[in-house]
Amino acid sequence: MEKNIEISLLFDFYGQLLKEQQQQTVTLYYNDDLSLSEIADQLNITRQGVRDSIKRAENLLFSYEEKLGLMKRFQKTEMGLYKIESLAEELADGYDKNTVQQIIDTAKSLHE
Amino acid sequence: MEKNIEISLLFDFYGQLLKEQQQQTVTLYYNDDLSLSEIADQLNITRQGVRDSIKRAENLLFSYEEKLGLMKRFQKTEMGLYKIESLAEELADGYDKNTVQQIIDTAKSLHE
Missing domain, CATH: 1.10.10.10 (Winged helix-like DNA-binding domain superfamily/Winged helix DNA-binding domain)
Structure with missing residues (x-):
């Protein structure tokens, strides 16, 4: 096994x-x-x-x-949260409108 | 009923x-x-x-x-994602380091 x-x-x-x-x-x-x-x-x-x-x-x-399918759904959300975190870390180093928009889009795509 | x-x-x-x-x-x-x-x-x-x-x-x-407890867990994540979205909308109007940090902290608190 x-x-x-x-x-x-x-x-x-x-x-x-x-x-x-x-x-x-x-x-x-x-x-x-x-x-x-x-x-x-x-x-x-x-x-x-x-x-x-x-x-x-x-x-x-x-x-x-x-x-x-809840595990799959959770894993997708986790990935998105890591992405948001990494985008926000970029922002901490310097402002970029496009990065802000990516955070908004990612958050939107993850909630219902 | x-x-x-x-x-x-x-x-x-x-x-x-x-x-x-x-x-x-x-x-x-x-x-x-x-x-x-x-x-x-x-x-x-x-x-x-x-x-x-x-x-x-x-x-x-x-x-x-x-x-x-998966519904409760999902609901908590949803709330966090709305919060992130709203913080990022604020950033779209003007840069603020503290807001960026709040996004990072919220994302971190939501993934495992």
């Missing part, structure tokens, strides 16, 4: 919607980097049970994002 | 996680402003069935927000 950075990100967003055991297995596997066997020992379930729990959790996390 | 603006907002965020019939009843009730009886006729279920479906949907929507 390949560890996937996207799962960690999705888990930060939607993890609270998972069942408690799924939250435990995903956290131990992705955040604490334990092996399936180590998790099995710790939670007193079979290695296959751990694998199934993580697999189901991953599928749920992907389905939440497919339905809601 | 009181119609609640918060439900409409929550539905925009999390509606896709509800069952299809719940999505239908909530949409007809909150967006299309039909009465329980009209919805019952249209979906060919009882008036009580409509009421129960909407109630369950409302509880789920509240629980999603309670667990994930």
